Amino acid sequence: MDMASSLLALPETPRQFGHYVDGAYVPSGDRDVFTRNSPGHDTAVTRISKCTKDDLNGAVASARAAFEDRRWAGLSGADRAAVLLKTAEILRERTEEIAYWETLENGKPIAQARAEVQGCVGMFEYASGLARSLHGDSFNNMGDGAFAVATREPVGVVGVITPWNFPFLILCERVPYILASGNTMVAKPSEVTSATTLLLAEIMTQAGLPDGVFNVVTGAGSTLGQAMIEHMDIDMLSFTGSTGVGRAVVEAAGKSNFKKLGLELGGKNPQVVFADADLEDAADGVAFGIAFNTGQCCVSGSRLIVERSVADKFAQMVSDKLQKAVVGDPLDENTQLGAITTDAQNRTIMGYINKGKEEGATLVSGGEQLDFGHGQYIAPTVFSNVTPDMAIAREEIFGPVLTVLPFDTVEEAITMANDTEYGLAASVWTKNIDKALMISRRVQAGRFWVNTTLAGGPELPIGGMKQSGWGREAGVYGVEEYTQVKSVFIEMGKRDHWIK
Template sequence: MDKPTIDLSLPKTPREFGFFVDGGWIGAGDRDVFERNSPGHNVPVSRIPKCTEADLDMAVASARRAFDDRRWSGLSGADRAAVLLKTAEGIRTRAEEIAYWETLENGKPISQARAEVGGCIGMFEYASGLARAIHGDSFNNLGDGMFGVVTREPVGVVGLITPWNFPFLILCERVPYILAAGCTIVAKPSEVTSVTTLMLAEILHDAGLPDGVMNVVTGSGSTIGQGLIEHDHVDMLSFTGSTAVGRRVVEASGRTNFKKLGLELGGKNPQIVFADADLEDAADGVAFGIGFNTGQCCVSGSRLIVERSVADQFADMVAEKFKKVRVGDPLDEATQVGAITTDAQNATIMGYIEKGQSEGATLLHGGEQLDFGRGQYIAPTLFGNVTRDMAIAREEIFGPVLTVMPFDTVEQAIDIANDTEYGLAASVWTKNIDKALTVTRRVQAGRFWVNTTLSGGPELPIGGFKQSGWGREAGIYGVEEYTQIKSVHIEIGKRSPWVE
């Protein structure tokens, strides 16, 4: 059967959306609305309600009822798996529509959005199997009078706060695993990229998810996000965003009900290139690692650490790759690097480019705003003569800006790589297995790639070391993250009396 197609032209008027609570849509009514302009075209594309604290309370109450009456957690793993599989089919059916709206609101290339949606289908398919695989343990070694059982139980109501850089992908790296565990959800997407989260709620409902299990409340981080973090009836919160905001999430949890936290935070990720690597492959991988999603990616490879004997040659190779990268209209299927998602992020990136030059780094390529008549675009940017103390080498820029630092020994490469508060991801490029394994073992990062970058799937977990976060998403670890462990002691036979 042919996949449905969609007109990739810009909408003539912005599309109106409500929010989704207790299995149904609620219109904006007299609430204020947020009008989103497409960052690639600067035309209005969507209008989203600015929900109130009362709306959030209503959504949390819905999720609480749905959890407490066991309409979802009380189902068998097989029944939950059936809903997740049907959801995967629903995403497949609406994949073009989802990718289109992801591109409109985020500014990423349509080809990338399509690939991400395809990966999200796999997340739901894989998690459906995990819903049937969750299990505990037993202890038959406690003597003839006692039997021990360990069970995994869903943690409860999960608040889910997702960012604007991967609105659908990050959502789908969490939702199917949370649901597989038996939890209920209140999701708060970024106010600039809310549409695809609302679409997923509708797809889940159509797939048979009981009312109240998936709720989406739209609005600002200061109102809805903060309210979700502090809500006493939310048992766990999953937050993806900056380390600075993650720190505030931890503080807020401590002030309220000590809810369990899952945090995927910032990164300043190294790409280590040895002279014995396939340099052509490595140059392409490094360019992809910083150009993907215009560098607005917490796992982007923003620090190039390259063996000194090939450092100049390799920097030239990366610059040549940058020259050939197709930057432009996100709805053009040939585009490789799209628009910067928000005005604030655009200003931040350009500010770091200026700072890098003022600190004495050498601009080897890019560094300028690109003018296509509409939208906001930045050329892939490469800095040489970078030292560890420079802001561009230490701070997360969240844009297509790559810094080059040379090294002489394996030990020095590892030292430079670990010289950061972050520990989210890393890559190494070498044909020497000893070097690859040594670096993989000793660089502090939650995700690691050898002779590749930014690859993955639903099987392997996601998360960071150090100030890059707590916990893991995806894979069986991602399901276990949303469970609690209970120890059950079962006495066999007649009790030995305490009171005679």
């Protein structure tokens, strides 16, 4: 396809994908096939294989063989870095193609999808440096007769289960770091957004990744995902999704081979706004924090905790901002909020909006389904007069729905921010640096932003506290997460015999 001429046009026919094992696509053959309709257009865009457990076993066996013969783990960090850098180069060249299929399957705006691909380029470039710098430690304090080292070694075969909200970005927050330390892997994307995961496998083969190091199986989480969690030959599993499913992942892993787990789960993230903040900047940031990716974002700032003296004024400022946001066709360059990705999520969001009204919250703006003649769209929504016990204030909605809760004191703001089972992310808006630092220390969240939100880069670790998961992705911590530490004690000279 000529991406330059057809980037913003719908495909004439759905693109057919097989799954990816041992460096090549495996055709669908007689397997069942899932046809994905674009949530922004109700048009069939991709056809994806429904892999079987035998397909999964084949992919894991390929990854295991590639790990055991050390075709990847046995390379120098410099050689692994070269493949990661080449991948970054190809991602730049194929940005338009990747963003196009990401937009079609997910419904996010094309401009956002392009920016996400560029962010993924940075992940591969940064991880390439970590492939060269990853190291252990030495202990030269064992006396003249001994020496010891602690080494970092790859875990082995890593399974990665990714969600539908950021199919490519979340994948790339993991893959380069998993590979930098010498692991092999099997990825299973969401069944509704599989295309770009398969494209990355193809690109990495093109970049020189040995066959079998990165494999992709496609299918439903309830069957194929569950089989990955229980698989006895997967040494570690990275799962991104809801806290409820994450709890089931922990239970299943404990019943199989006690595989190591990395979990990034749900969030009900606070944005704390003080009266001394730059309110214009804060209003824009809060609007962005709830509307980015149509609110289908685990670090979405869905709870606005705002100082009472400015609460009404500020809620209106945010509402005014959101009403100006451009909701529409994801393939339109000007769109800021695209389509809701799945029918089920669309029903969930609208259900919470109705529940908010029933619970007595005041609908400030939004709250309705938008009709463009095709696709599924929801206007960004603001509720005021919300109390902490309401479902819309406590449960993860995963949509563009903001709840406004006022506070009077700093201590009350901290208590309200922490009044959740989650601990994924948080923001504070204030021009008082002492206050900002104090809040950042006391709010329980794995990611924290001051006078901004949803910002960062590949250098910074990603992950949650409390029921938002465990482990860290990205940054130096993200590579170390996929290693295990081995201590090696070396005795020198003649042994002092135990048996004389």
